[in-house]
Amino acid sequence: MAYSSSKPLFSMKNVFFTAVILMVVSAPAFAQDEGSAVAKARFERDKSVYLGVGASFVFGDNIGDYGVGANFEIGFMKRLNKLISVGGGFSYLGFDYDPSVSESYNGGKGNNIFFNNSDDLARVVFLEGGDLSLLSLSVNIKLNLIPVSDNTKISVYGFAKPMITSISRSAVSGVGELWYYDYQLGNWFNDPDYDDIWDSNTPGLEGLGGETAITGGILMGPGIELFPSKRFSFFTQVAIGYTFPIQYVSTAAYPPTIDSYQDEKFPLTKSGFPSLSIQFGMSINF
Numbered sequence: 001m002a003y004s005s006s007k008p009l010f011s012m013k014n015v016f017f018t019a020v021i022l023m024v025v026s027a028p029a030f031a032q033d034e035g036s037a038v039a040k041a042r043f044e045r046d047k048s049v050y051l052g053v054g055a056s057f058v059f060g061d062n063i064g065d066y067g068v069g070a071n072f073e074i075g076f077m078k079r080l081n082k083l084i085s086v087g088g089g090f091s092y093l094g095f096d097y098d099p100s101v102s103e104s105y106n107g108g109k110g111n112n113i114f115f116n117n118s119d120d121l122a123r124v125v126f127l128e129g130g131d132l133s134l135l136s137l138s139v140n141i142k143l144n145l146i147p148v149s150d151n152t153k154i155s156v157y158g159f160a161k162p163m164i165t166s167i168s169r170s171a172v173s174g175v176g177e178l179w180y181y182d183y184q185l186g187n188w189f190n191d192p193d194y195d196d197i198w199d200s201n202t203p204g205l206e207g208l209g210g211e212t213a214i215t216g217g218i219l220m221g222p223g224i225e226l227f228p229s230k231r232f233s234f235f236t237q238v239a240i241g242y243t244f245p246i247q248y249v250s251t252a253a254y255p256p257t258i259d260s261y262q263d264e265k266f267p268l269t270k271s272g273f274p275s276l277s278i279q280f281g282m283s284i285n286f
């Protein structure tokens with residue numbers, strides 16, 4: 001039977017929501033400290049359109065057999081006062097399945113060798129597909145840790161982005177090679193006549209086909225922006241993301257036994273999906 005370590009992920013989700021609540025609750029207090037005159041101050045440029053790109057990584061233990069991904073975001077922000085900006089954005093996050101993560105005999109974090117009870121027969125699995133694409137619409141809340149004015153050169157900020165996400169996973173296929181141990185020769189051998197070739201067209205494995213679903217999640221983290229009040233500003237930020245349970249390839253979610261190999265859900269698991277993104281971008285302020 002498949003298993004997954006879900007407890008740490010749900011703890012991470014709780015941390016995200018707690019942090020967002022703290023940001024939202026503390027923002028009015030910061031504004032009040034600035035005083036009503038400051039909170040209502042007008043800026044020469046209080047609106048901006050931004051574009052960001054960067055690299056993304058699966059975050060945490062046992063979180064899928066994926067390599068380095070890519071992210072892209074475009075959005076609009078409105079500065080309410082020296083501390084708070086709000087807006088919305090559209091983003092893309094993509095991860096390709098990485099076979100090297102699955103190959104446990106090559107030091108990967110996954111599991112692609114499944115033994116019988118006597119450890120003299122094994123299935124060695126080689127997979128394809130399972131790529132993830134996440135398209136999201138988000139509400140952006142940005143809190144400057146230092147008040148921003150028309151003359152500010154550098155700004156340090158925190159942000160939270162609750163989002164609605166459309167996630168697509170490409171179809172998964174694979175080959176399960178049969179290997180047996182010859183006690184007389186003292187070595188392992190492959191018998192290709194008994195290799196399994198399977199995909200979503202195989203009865204009982206329809207779940208391996210491609211899938212699109214609507215879910216939600218959140219991105220949050222810190223950032224630094226240069227020349228936030230000028231016509232053009234530049235930023236870099238780190239985002240920790242959490243997407244509500246989705247289906248993705250995670251061979252490490254299955255013990256290395258023949259029972260796992262015969263599980264019709266293998267190699268997919270459904271769980272929360274944490275990610276870590278590094279992004280660089282530019283804003284046009286007006």
